[in-house]
Amino acid sequence: xxxxxxxxxxxxxxxxxxxxxxxxxxxxxxxxxxxxxxxxxxxxxxxxxxxxxxxxxxxxxxxxxxxxxxxxxxxxxxxxxxxxxxxxxx
Amino acid sequence: xxxxxxxxxxxxxxxxxxxxxxxxxxxxxxxxxxxxxxxxxxxxxxxxxxxxxxxxxxxxxxxxxxxxxxxxxxxxxxxxxxxxxxxxxxxxxxxxxxxxxxxxxxxxxxxxxxxxxxxxxxxxxxxxxxxxxxxxxxxxxxxxxxxxxxxxxxxxxxxxxxxxxxxxxxxxxxxxxxxxxxxxxxxxxxxxxxxxxxxxxxxxxxxxxxxxxxxxxxxxxxxxxxxxxxxxxxxxxxxxxxxxxxxxxxxxxxxxxxxxxxxxxxxxxxxxxxxxxxxxxxxxxxxxxxxxxxxxxxxxxxxxxxxxxxxxxxxxxxxxxxxxxxxxxxxxxxxxxxxxxxxxxxxxxxxxxxxxxxxxxxxxxxxxxxxxxxxxxxxxxxxxxxxxxxxxxxxxxxxxxxxxxxxxxxxxxxxxxxxxxxxxxxxxxxxxxxxxxxxxxxxxxxxxxxxxxxxxxxxxxxxxxxxxxxxxxxxxxxxxxxxxxxxxxxxxxxxxxxxxxxxxxxxxxxxxxxxxxxxxxxxxxxxxxxxxxxxxxxxxxxxxxxxxxxxxxxxxxxxxxxxxxxxxxxxxxxxxxxxxxxxxxxxxxxxxxxxxxxxxxxxxxxxxxxxxxxxxxxxxxxxxxxxxxxxxxxxxxxxxxxxxxxxxxxxxxxxxxxxxxxx
Numbered sequence: 001x002x003x004x005x006x007x008x009x010x011x012x013x014x015x016x017x018x019x020x021x022x023x024x025x026x027x028x029x030x031x032x033x034x035x036x037x038x039x040x041x042x043x044x045x046x047x048x049x050x051x052x053x054x055x056x057x058x059x060x061x062x063x064x065x066x067x068x069x070x071x072x073x074x075x076x077x078x079x080x081x082x083x084x085x086x087x088x089x090x
Numbered sequence: 091x092x093x094x095x096x097x098x099x100x101x102x103x104x105x106x107x108x109x110x111x112x113x114x115x116x117x118x119x120x121x122x123x124x125x126x127x128x129x130x131x132x133x134x135x136x137x138x139x140x141x142x143x144x145x146x147x148x149x150x151x152x153x154x155x156x157x158x159x160x161x162x163x164x165x166x167x168x169x170x171x172x173x174x175x176x177x178x179x180x181x182x183x184x185x186x187x188x189x190x191x192x193x194x195x196x197x198x199x200x201x202x203x204x205x206x207x208x209x210x211x212x213x214x215x216x217x218x219x220x221x222x223x224x225x226x227x228x229x230x231x232x233x234x235x236x237x238x239x240x241x242x243x244x245x246x247x248x249x250x251x252x253x254x255x256x257x258x259x260x261x262x263x264x265x266x267x268x269x270x271x272x273x274x275x276x277x278x279x280x281x282x283x284x285x286x287x288x289x290x291x292x293x294x295x296x297x298x299x300x301x302x303x304x305x306x307x308x309x310x311x312x313x314x315x316x317x318x319x320x321x322x323x324x325x326x327x328x329x330x331x332x333x334x335x336x337x338x339x340x341x342x343x344x345x346x347x348x349x350x351x352x353x354x355x356x357x358x359x360x361x362x363x364x365x366x367x368x369x370x371x372x373x374x375x376x377x378x379x380x381x382x383x384x385x386x387x388x389x390x391x392x393x394x395x396x397x398x399x400x401x402x403x404x405x406x407x408x409x410x411x412x413x414x415x416x417x418x419x420x421x422x423x424x425x426x427x428x429x430x431x432x433x434x435x436x437x438x439x440x441x442x443x444x445x446x447x448x449x450x451x452x453x454x455x456x457x458x459x460x461x462x463x464x465x466x467x468x469x470x471x472x473x474x475x476x477x478x479x480x481x482x483x484x485x486x487x488x489x490x491x492x493x494x495x496x497x498x499x500x501x502x503x504x505x506x507x508x509x510x511x512x513x514x515x516x517x518x519x520x521x522x523x524x525x526x527x528x529x530x531x532x533x534x535x536x537x538x539x540x541x542x543x544x545x546x547x548x549x550x551x552x553x554x555x556x557x558x559x560x561x562x563x564x565x566x567x568x569x570x571x572x573x574x575x576x577x578x579x580x581x582x583x584x585x586x587x588x589x590x591x592x593x594x595x596x597x598x599x600x601x602x603x604x605x606x607x608x609x610x611x612x613x614x615x616x617x618x619x620x621x622x623x624x625x626x627x628x629x630x631x632x633x634x635x636x637x638x639x640x641x642x643x644x645x646x647x648x649x650x651x652x653x654x655x656x657x658x659x660x661x662x663x664x665x666x667x668x669x670x671x672x673x674x675x676x677x678x679x680x681x682x683x684x685x686x687x688x689x690x691x692x693x694x695x696x697x698x699x700x701x702x703x704x705x706x707x708x709x710x711x712x713x714x715x716x717x718x719x720x721x722x723x724x725x726x727x728x729x730x731x732x733x734x735x736x737x738x739x740x741x742x743x744x745x746x747x748x749x750x751x752x753x
Contacts, residue, residue, distance in 0.1 A: 001340045001343035001344050001347060002336045002339055002340040002343060003270070003336060003337075003340055005578070006336070008576075009576040009578070010576070011576070012477070012576045013473065013477055013576060013577075014470060014473040014477075014576070014577040014578075014579050015576075015577070015578055015579070016373070016470060016578075016579050016580070016581050017578070017579075017580050017581070018366070018369070018373075018581065020578065024347070025347070025351075026188070026343075026347045026350070026351075027188055027350065027356070029186055029188050029189060030188040030189075030343070030346065030347065030350070032580070033188060033189050033192065034343055035578055037339060038336075040159075041335055041336070041339070043336070044578070047577070070579075070580040071577055071578065071579045071580070072577065072578040072579075073576065073577050073578075074576060081333045081336065082576075
């Protein structure tokens with residue numbers, strides 16, 4: 001299941017939680033949990049969202065276009081795993 | 091007389107699943123509250139009697155899993171392993187079963203029998219979820235008790251289930267999650283290596299699994315107990331399979347997926363929420379794009395149809411009135427001061443300030459789109475195009491903001507994670523026609539092209555975006571090796587707009603714009619005024635004209651006179667300056683006469699090339715300063731300027747030559 005998410009990321013591009021839910025035939029809530037779990041394990045990290053570090057010094061922070069949505073990307077560890085997973089899974 | 095039977099029960103569950111309510115209902119007043127040994131975590135215990143059995147209950151701290159991530163998780167698992175309760179009651183929230191079942195998957199890996207108490211059935215029902223406890227029981231292979239603890243429903247059944255399971259354990263046949271198939275052999279190897287050294291009461295299977303998961307506490311425990319050669323082999327296996335934690339967790343999620351698919355029916359299949367229904371259109375590869383084009387069209391329509399007349403009013407009643415007032419007030423003062431204030435300050439900053447209505451409306455519409463949740467969809471839809479340039483859909487957001495003003499767009503590139511993506515987006519921002527350029531376009535196209543003006547204007551906007559896309563592909567290939575990133579994006583639910591936050595957004599963005607107009611733009615306006623006035627006081631013989639004449643040979647390739655080239659140069663201060671500059675340079679003294687003069691002295695081919703260069707030219711100084719500030723690199727800032735000069739003049743020459751040939 002988690003390798004399914006990494007496998008989708010191996011193909012590059014942006015996927016939404018709904019895309020992943022459809023691809024893995026699970027509920028949206030489970031996708032969110034898995035994504036957060038992969039982040040806890042160090043495979044993903046947040047790139048946008050309310051707590052993003054880089055935005056703290058930006059004068060537009062209070063009116064930022066990035067909005068409240070969460071966006072995640074692979075960490076170096078995640079990229080390494082994707083290189084393996086991309087070949088073996090999904 | 092026989093001693094009454096005594097059993098031990100542990101209550102496990104995630105925070106906020108109603109575990110405390112279940113505990114209170116079971117134990118009533120016979121509770122004892124203390125702390126877990128050596129921890130500041132609260133420990134609650136209590137007892138109840140049923141069927142001649144005294145049941146001792148320990149309420150474990152709320153945990154999301156049993157990994158050694160927190161003190162609570164360590165307490166919970168240590169209690170189950172060391173104190174060996176007869177039963178663990180896993181309380182789960184029926185309205186978010188998926189999330190809760192992961193903990194159950196972990197509990198099943200321990201040897202203690204588990205009962206699943208599906209609490210908050212009423213909440214699940216309100217949300218339209220249909221849970222089938224019998225099916226879940228069959229799928230899990232463990233007793234399942236549906237409950238609504240807040241209404242005292244299901245407590246009796248839970249007590250019965252505990253009693254039954256502790257009396258007859260033979261029927262307990264849990265279907266445990268398994269590690270992903272490709273890692274089963276590794277797990278077996280690991281178990282064979284460590285089984286002889288696993289201390290009591292830890293189960294060897296569980297310890298092996300936790301080792302493979304990289305659980306720090308278990309790693310330390312086993313390192314202390316394993317002979318050095320065995321530890322080295324274990325260590326080698328773990329190093330080779332450092333991603334095994336994904337395989338272990340995946341096995342659990344597969345299991346959770348199977349359980350929920352079996353026992354959980356979501357609100358009438360086929361019936362979708364409003365967000366999903368809207369997203370079928372808004373995020374569709376084709377329709378989503380058309381929706382986006384429509385939305386953009388609407389944004390421009392509202393901005394210009396409402397903002398442009400207001401801009402005209404400001405021009406008349408603020409800038410021109412101020413100029414008139416200054417002329418009268420300073421009639422007896424030095425002429426250069428009047429010239430500086432009217433042509434330098436009012437001409438530069440004043441003109442920029444008149445754009446505030448257009449910006450406010452643009453920010454308002456954009457803020458509205460953001461607030462209702464559409465902008466995330468716009469980024470998502472644009473993503474596939476952005477990827478052609480090696481950019482994430484998020485790059486679309488700053489690029490879209492650039493339609494209003496390039497300055498906040500450059501600052502907005504901070505939403506992009508990678509430096510490469512941020513740099514590339516920053517380089518492309520000046521190719522997006524900002525409101526000032528659009529105004530220049532709106533001013534010149536009717537003069538040169540009459541009835542065909544709207545077509546020419548949209549063609550020029552299209553050309554800018556085409557050049558942007560081509561530049562993106564080329565810069566990405568050359569500078570960044572075509573790197574392609576991957577992202578997971580959560581699209582927020584659509585919701586009604588919050589007008590307060592939209593007003594706040596408009597205020598903050600407008601304030602940032604005003605600050606820039608009052609600082610950078612003001613200074614550069616004055617400097618450029620000085621260059622156009624010195625040393626003779628006449629623009630024709632000024633330093634600026636000298637520079638313009640140097641550019642004349644280049645201008646001739648595009649059919650542009652030195653005055654047109656100077657007008658382009660002054661647009662460096664603020665795009666709309668090119669209008670004012672031409673007015674001054676051609677001594678027209680106003681827009682009406684400029685509209686008469688220009689068509690007489692310029693061919694349509696030259697006019698077209700002038701507009702093309704204007705659209706693709708280096709951005710205004712405020713944008714350049716922002717680029718320098720954001721990239722913190724002179725090299726990239728200069729590269730951007732040189733690149734844009736080459737592109738604008740290159741395309742300008744091409745357009746002029748082709749148009750002249752055709753004409």
